Amino acid sequence: MTSLPLAGRLLVCAVIGVGAGLLATALALRSGQPLDFLWSAPGYLVGAAVAGTVVLVQQFSSQSLIPLGIVPLYLTYRGYRSYMGRIEDEQVQVKEIADLNFATIEALALAIDAKDQTSQAHIRRVQLYATALARKLGMSANHIQGVKTAALLHDIGKLAVPEHILSKPGPLTSEEFHKIRAHPKIGADIISAVPFPYPVAPLILSHHERWDGQGYPSGLKGEEIPLGARILTVVDCFDALTSERPYHRAMPYDAALALLRQESGKALDPSVVDAFLALLPGVYDEAARLDQFIKQPMVSAETLLMRLAPEPAKKNVFDDIALAHREIYALYEIAQAMGTSLGLADTMALISAKLMNLVPFSCSALFLYDEDTDSLRCHYAAGVDAELIQQIAVRSGDGLTGWVARNRRAIVNARPSADLEASGLGSVSMTLQSALVCPLLSKDKFIGALAVYHLDAAFYRDDHRRLLDRVSEQAATVIRNSIEFERTRQDSLTDSLTGLPNTRNLFVHLTRELARAERLKGEVSLMVMDLDRFKEINDTHGHHVGDRALREIARVLRNAIRPYDMCVRYAGDEFIVVLSGCGAAEAEHKRQELQEAIANVLFEARPGRRVPLGISVGAAVFPQDGESYESLLAAADSRMYQDKASRKRQGLRPVMRDSEPAPRPASAELTDKELNRAGK
Template sequence: MSVQRTMTLRDNLRPAGKYYLLVILAAGVCVVVYCLIVALRSPQNLSWLYFLAAIVLGSMLPVRAQTQTDSPAWFTVTLNDLFIFLVLLLYSPAVAVIAAAVDGLASGAAVLRPLYRVLFNAARLATSTFIAGNVFYILAGSNPPLAPDADVLLIFVSVGFSALLFYGMNALLNGTASWLCSGGRVFAWQETMLLVALPTLAGASTAAAIFVSLSRSEVYAATLAVPTFLLALAVYIVNRQRHKSTRQHLEELKGLYHATIGSLAMAIDAKDQSAHGHVYRVRALALSLAGYLKLEDENELQGLSAAALLHDIGKLAVPEYILNKPSPLTEGEMLKLKAHPSVGADILDTIPFSCPVVPFVRHHHEKWDGNGYPAGLKGDKIPLGARILAVADAYDALRSDRPYRAKLTRDLAVDYLRSERGKSFDPQIVDLVLQNVEPLEESIREAEKYTPSGAMPEFERKPAEETPRSGQTVFEDIATTYREIQIIYEISEAVGKSLNLADTTALLTEKINELVGFDACAIFLVNLNQNRLLTSYSTGTHADLLEQAAIRIGEGVSGWVAAHNQALTNVSPVPDFAGHPELQTAFKTCLSVPLSLDDRVLGVITLYSASATGFPQDRIRLMDTIAQHAAAAVNNALMFEETQEDAYTDLLTGLPNLRYFNVFMEQELGRAARIDYPVTLLMMDLECFKDVNDRFGHKVGDRTLAEIGQVLRRQMRRSDMLVRYAGDEFLAVLPGTTREQARQTIERIQTAVDSFRMPIRSEQYVRVGISVGAASYPDDGQETDELLGLADQDMYNDKIMRANRRDSSGDVLPFEKR
């Protein structure tokens, strides 16, 4: 039986390996050419060509076996060793060399190896056979071919020694090639010595037995050779089937192992939306660094590959808001994040890995100077795989976008690693990064090509399009679910920071569009005084027309939703667009949900779509969830606006108060300074108001102030601002008006107040007068206090002048019925 150990070489051969292969190939060609000349010149017949045909046939039916389930080394078992040694005994070493070369070529072609490997294996076998064959005849003390009457014991001893020499030469040449070409071990063949050497020895011994039988008696030979051959053939067939079954089982186990690792990696990648594809890029970097370190231990390499994919599995126990937080983490949040290596290792510890996955995962955040976590290991006490993983993890994190920063340039990332050399990271590994930056960047780009696709940017499946769920779809759903949670968290966090209604509604529509999608969106708020829904905010197609919408509660789609506190999904939006034909043709379906808090409807969010297919169920479910958070946010904003309005409003008159006046004047004077226009300030004080309070009480006095406030408001433009200043004093701000132009307004005010009559009792009424002073920006002053002082002085002068003209009996007069 022929045993050939498969050479484990990488396609990217080292220069020394190339030269070695050329040397062996040249030696093999010389040996084969020499032996071919010798064989053809030999007086023996060419019956040995039948053995060559048998060897070619045997090469087509190999048994490939593996020493260990996790070993890359395979060996191939055929019956060809028996034929090679039989040719050696029956003919000569020259013919045996030709047979060995044919075996190498046929075996390599049968498994479709690269040409350089086929030629190398043929040259290796030919060279080994040439040496072993000539040593056999030296030990046997005979010239080829072997004499029929040679001593049987000597034959078997010589064949046994030659077979072991043949095996040793093959193993040495193959191991040297692996070492020079790809950094493998020269003596890796020791792992398979018994499995490979024993079949070779058995094949050679069987060939000797057949030769002895043939040389002693034809009948005896046939009697012994045929059963021996049939037995060998039967054993071969049985072993071939058994190894085929074993190999298939090993392949299934490997497939299951890799699928499990891949599934876990995809689950990790699906959760962390900020680092999609991170684990695959880290694996590519880690394996590249291991190659630069000449890490040859296959067990370590397999552990590193699996650990790179699983190093963040502990983040399954870290809340999403921590992983995706754009601001610095608190101390408590940092402690939670730092626990992920230990948590991940504990999860993986339940799996009986045959390689060191768990320690690599547990210690990949240790630091070279001992200041890492979780165990505070230092220097070489950190497992090598964990040190490689730490550098690969850090480099990819620096070169990727994260919630708290944009990705760094290659130069900045390299500078960071250089600055942490000997602190956070193994100096030797950092040096390898610095020496191989471009190849490492290329490995990242290659990894991106083979990274499984992550979450869909939007939900694309509709209820009518449900298909059997693949593994990839499941992970997309996981990623999308985490994404939903993250956006809802962002909505809750952001609206909690804003009490401005406009900002709140704008943010809500932005997040809804990001998560659900729409062609247009309107947020309507209930106006109980008008019994209508009024547009608070609109965005998207025809947002300007939606801004004008005013829908009666109970009418249209949005009005029905507000009246019944129930959502409507995938219905025609036409009833919302009475009088707007552009909107009726632009949108085909809508999704409307109430903004409800404690069964009190604050408003409605309506999404409009130009597509007739409508919104999928997933989006409808999401809108129900979003609406709950949105209702609380809108309620807070409305309450804040009401509180703010109360703070700026005089409760008695309903006019703005002094606090509002100060804010308004600061803004108005700033605007006037920028665009150079006048502003006139009026100071007004009621005349004889004290007599009203004294004679009729403060209740009548308050009513008088409220009525006078309305009288004053009617005498002014929409752009003018009327303020209750204090007591019975009022202020008016007239933008774009000079002091002279303001005289007309003053006359209207005094005429209207003088004509004012408020009935209080039967046949009695109250009337008052009003004194008015004016000061103008910029002619009279630049500051609010300066203008107030001047207007107050002007009002005092007007009060004296009007008092001189007033009849003292006209303050409170009897009301005469008309």
């Protein structure tokens, strides 16, 4: 009988060891927890209870109890299945909660990415690079998840940075840069309130630290910086270099790699850079595919949604956020042109480029309104059928552009050919099929119309009209400024009375022509002209008649020279003509031709009172008579006064005070002005 208690004890040990061991091993393998985890305790309790029962039965029975060993094994198996079922259910719940949490984090991060229109898909690419790099560097699964999460949230602190700073094209001021530098600390403060099971906030805080200790916000150096943060620094730097930003253009792939190598050991951890360069060829193409859709021109919300999903009702909220901020940014860039001295063509090129990000078009055009004629004329067109559209000139109320001018509101999906018909070009065919035209109103004054055209019929929607209206509000002021700028520039180079170039324009033109003639061993002729007896016209008939005479002289001279020659009103009743590639013989022939053209002008001071006009001309030729502006002008001026004196000796036709000529004596004296200039 003494052997039975020993057998019972052995049986108890066997049951406890086998049952608990099987259960602990199975659960440990399934869950990844150690063998001595707390859930193994129930196996011990069940095994001990069964073994105790067997011992009690053994004390009152002499039969062999070996078959009873099957019972605890079966009970252990059932306990294992029950526990495994509950563990699996709990693991599914935990995974679902973890996925939900990460999806929430990703949604927040994508909203931030969409908010910053200058770095679309940036965080997606950074996450892809950082996760692959963390695996390559052998980080644990827990830390890899931390890097993956931090990559999504590394710029969350930019929520506290004003949008105009994030999107500023030019250099930042010290105050603006101070706000930018604060975003890692702000981001870490935000994330520190979230109890992640892996490090995230320290990585966000340190992702702008430098290997050499010159970074921010804490000035950490070398391995003081968390490895995950060093990973983010490298991949964030590379993606920033290869992406378009307001303050720099995207750098070529090879140039970006060269810069990473250059910064290795300075701003960047050398070992992390080496690992990144090794894995980059395998992930770069995948990263580039992430923003293929983002780089498509942004259009209306409806069009965007049609691209995103087969179901019209499906909506991508992140792209709506991006659309809204691209709209704001495009308007901001157009507003940047205000106050700058841009010409009309430059301004329209800028507006068209920014407008393409909001409203797609095959051609864009600008029509300006002329109050004097109550009409609109195309002053700029670019794209399909641009040369045809540039010929459009319509009266207010005619065609679609005239309709917009008359009604002061936009017209959507109009027929572009209506403007051609209103301009008398109805026989010409055009490929554009739909038009969207918006009025340009500056301070409630109509100045013109902004039009976009598309090759597809009925392409534009009301959302396009809304966007173009908003652009037109900004563009009207910019275009008005450009018109004023061009008018000011034209006034600075043009004589307001005659419309001829002025002396400033003459100096620029003559300097260029003399340099070209010297380079090509050519000739340039300069003629100085002075009207004869012009003072008597002013004294007898009034200065308003003298002004008309000057305008008529200017018209005759301009029409008598070649398109590439220049006629300038020099001062008062003096004119200068520059003849390119013209020698002495040709200049003499042109001098006589111009004098004859002026003598043949039938100018009436008032109806029935004709006044004869005459002009004295002197010419000088480069390089024979001088090689500079001053020497040529002096030579031509001297010869002009010689010609004037000669003409007076021969007898000039006098100013007519009535219908018949009254001859002037040949001995008439020169005026004081003429005597002084002639040096007599």
